[in-house]
Amino acid sequence: MDFTSKSMRINNARRTGANYLVSGLSILATIIVILPLIAILFYLVYKGASSLNLAFFTHIPAPVGQEGGGMANAIVGSGIVLLVASLLGIPVGIAAGVYLAEFGRGKALGTAVRFTADVLNGVPSIVMGISIYSLIVIQQKHFSALAGGIALAIMMVPTITRTTEEMLATVPHAIREAALGLGVPKWRTAVSVSLRTASPGIITGCMLAFARVAGETAPLLFTALGNQFWSFKLNEPIAALPLQIYVYAISPYDEWHRLAWAGSLVLIVMIMVSVTLVRIFANRGVLKGGS
Amino acid sequence: MTDEQDSRSSQPVPPILPNSLAALAPETVAPSPAVAPSVIRDFLNKRGGGSLADNSFAAVMLLCALSIFAIVLFIFGILVLHSRLSLAAFGWKFFARQAWDPVSGDFGALPFIWGTLATSLLALCMAVPLALGVAIFLTELCPRPLRAPISFLTELLAAIPSVVYGLWAVFVLVPIMRDQLGPFLLKFFGWTGLFDGANFGVGLLTASIILAIMILPIISSLTRDIMTAVPNSQREAVLALGATRWEMIRIGVLRNSRIGIVGAVMLGLGRALGETMAVTMVIGNHPNIGKSLFAPANTLASVIAGEFSEATSDIYLSALIEIGLALFLVTIVVNAIARLMVWAVTRNAPARVH
Numbered sequence: 001m002d003f004t005s006k007s008m009r010i011n012n013a014r015r016t017g018a019n020y021l022v023s024g025l026s027i028l029a030t031i032i033v034i035l036p037l038i039a040i041l042f043y044l045v046y047k048g049a050s051s052l053n054l055a056f057f058t059h060i061p062a063p064v065g066q067e068g069g070g071m072a073n074a075i076v077g078s079g080i081v082l083l084v085a086s087l088l089g090i091p092v093g094i095a096a097g098v099y100l101a102e103f104g105r106g107k108a109l110g111t112a113v114r115f116t117a118d119v120l121n122g123v124p125s126i127v128m129g130i131s132i133y134s135l136i137v138i139q140q141k142h143f144s145a146l147a148g149g150i151a152l153a154i155m156m157v158p159t160i161t162r163t164t165e166e167m168l169a170t171v172p173h174a175i176r177e178a179a180l181g182l183g184v185p186k187w188r189t190a191v192s193v194s195l196r197t198a199s200p201g202i203i204t205g206c207m208l209a210f211a212r213v214a215g216e217t218a219p220l221l222f223t224a225l226g227n228q229f230w231s232f233k234l235n236e237p238i239a240a241l242p243l244q245i246y247v248y249a250i251s252p253y254d255e256w257h258r259l260a261w262a263g264s265l266v267l268i269v270m271i272m273v274s275v276t277l278v279r280i281f282a283n284r285g286v287l288k289g290g291s
Numbered sequence: 292m293t294d295e296q297d298s299r300s301s302q303p304v305p306p307i308l309p310n311s312l313a314a315l316a317p318e319t320v321a322p323s324p325a326v327a328p329s330v331i332r333d334f335l336n337k338r339g340g341g342s343l344a345d346n347s348f349a350a351v352m353l354l355c356a357l358s359i360f361a362i363v364l365f366i367f368g369i370l371v372l373h374s375r376l377s378l379a380a381f382g383w384k385f386f387a388r389q390a391w392d393p394v395s396g397d398f399g400a401l402p403f404i405w406g407t408l409a410t411s412l413l414a415l416c417m418a419v420p421l422a423l424g425v426a427i428f429l430t431e432l433c434p435r436p437l438r439a440p441i442s443f444l445t446e447l448l449a450a451i452p453s454v455v456y457g458l459w460a461v462f463v464l465v466p467i468m469r470d471q472l473g474p475f476l477l478k479f480f481g482w483t484g485l486f487d488g489a490n491f492g493v494g495l496l497t498a499s500i501i502l503a504i505m506i507l508p509i510i511s512s513l514t515r516d517i518m519t520a521v522p523n524s525q526r527e528a529v530l531a532l533g534a535t536r537w538e539m540i541r542i543g544v545l546r547n548s549r550i551g552i553v554g555a556v557m558l559g560l561g562r563a564l565g566e567t568m569a570v571t572m573v574i575g576n577h578p579n580i581g582k583s584l585f586a587p588a589n590t591l592a593s594v595i596a597g598e599f600s601e602a603t604s605d606i607y608l609s610a611l612i613e614i615g616l617a618l619f620l621v622t623i624v625v626n627a628i629a630r631l632m633v634w635a636v637t638r639n640a641p642a643r644v645h
Contacts, residue, residue, distance in 0.1 A: 019535040029424025095355035122626035124565025187348035215452025
């Protein structure tokens with residue numbers, strides 16, 4: 001026998017309908033989200049691949065109106081600025097992360113630093129750019145790759161701090177206690193035991209920060225400025241890939257638009273390789289099993 | 292014990308001297324004002340095992356951690372220092388005036404506040420339902436094999452640099468806006484008065500769309516974290532009472548993570564407020580306050596990016612830096628509130644790298 005009343009049956013139908021509706025809507029939402037990504041990637045590959053040739057990687061930009069030219073100076077310049085930023089930002093970030101994980105657990109100062117690092121992660125990059133402009137570029141009276149590197153470094157520090165701390169927090173306490181019990185000094189425990197155990201995770205955190213900062217344009221707009229020619233000195237304005245893409249994208253010349261697409265493809269490939277490597281390494285390294 | 296010594300060093304441990312035996316009888320030890328000389332302590336200090344090495348290491352780590360405070364204070368200080376010209380000239384009314392005339396030196400930031408608020412709120416309206424839908428799909432409905440690729444794809448959206456979004460928007464979104472989407476919106480929704488004026492493709496609506504695409508991954512990824520932090524017992528309890536799947540999500544998961552989701556949305560808002568490059572390329576760069584969504588406008592970040600290199604007079608530069616200061620303070624406040632909300636909900640959940 002069926003013990004449901006008519007109103008119960010209507011209500012059940014309504015609830016089942018709502019269930020299917022929401023499932024359908026969320027699947028629709030996922031499709032709508034994935035679509036622009038695929039559209040952007042497809043369009044990027046389509047427009048960028050046709051203009052990628054050896055000249056792109058070996059030549060500097062040609063004068064307007066001339067065919068050819070490339071972004072070799074921008075790629076090398078990006079590399080130099082990112083190198084400066086990594087040399088400045090990665091050690092400070094890892095050290096701050098070690099403090100938070102090893103010495104600052106449970107302390108108010110540790111919580112405050114953690115919170116400030118999270119908040120600093122959300123500050124717009126253009127604000128970092130104009131602060132470094134006000135500090136360094138105005139004093140030195142010229143734009144420089146060093147200023148650009150410093151602007152990117154202060155963007156990397158909070159990200160690397162947080163990821164280092166989270167990776168170190170996953171190291172089981174038993175390992176630290178075993179090392180301390182054997183008489184290893186506390187600093188050596190932190191360096192040779194905790195850091196070494198969490199090092200794949202820390203490296204992936206650094207790569208994430210590197211990938212994020214590699215695509216930043218706004219901090220470099222007023223510090224590194226950009227350069228149409230080869231430049232290897234830290235005291236001069238230097239070209240950078242995202243900067244060059246921005247300048248070319250808003251220019252009125254078709255040739256430069258073509259180069260902008262090719263540059264975007266190179267930038268995206270570089271970043272996607274880093275993100276994919278992060279994904280592959282993310283599950284390795286930290287000791288599995290009971291602690 | 293010998294194993295320990297062998298494993299730690301190849302140097303022999305010096306023999307324990309009779310002096311240390313005296314330490315076992317406290318009444319015979321002369322009270323020394325400073326640390327008494329000890330061979331063992333010297334040995335340990337030489338090999339990096341003493342308190343000196345530990346303390347100096349901790350001090351260096353502490354210094355690097357304090358550098359984060361130093362960065363925040365430095366940015367605040369230098370922005371205030373370089374905007375004092377504009378602060379002195381206009382005071383707080385700077386943010387209520389509608390002028391922006393570099394030639395005559397008359398500046399007011401109201402058009403940019405309007406542009407920032409309008410684009411950010413429009414972007415939130417478009418992005419939050421979609422992000423919630425993706426999060427619900429990925430945590431509750433998605434079959435396990437599909438979960439990793441789709442979440443990877445949404446995180447890839449977050450990895451694309453802003454300038455590439457801007458490039459795509461300029462060459463793909465703007466023509467669509469101008470030729471297809473604009474006339475469509477005008478035909479069906481022109482009665483609202485939101486779509487008056489000429490449609491060049493660049494404007495508030497285009498900037499809002501590209502902002503929505505950019506903040507979607509952040510909101511969805513954080514919402515997923517928050518939803519996974521809800522314990523399974525809540526879900527099972529609701530299901531045991533006879534709920535459908537949507538009712539289980541609504542009552543068991545969403546109701547418990549309301550605060551966290553608000554925090555995630557605020558984080559997306561914080562990102563939208565500060566987004567520069569993509570917005571600069573498609574917003575039209577005109578300090579304008581208007582009702583039409585097709586009209587060009589300007590945001591706080593895009594006016595800095597666009598006009599900083601053309602700021603010839605000191606007061607112009609100072610006004611732009613004051614706008615930067617305002618942007619800094621607003622994003623700090625929004626991010627701080629958002630992080631507090633997210634932290635309150637995910638406090639006991641396992642950490643995940645963002």
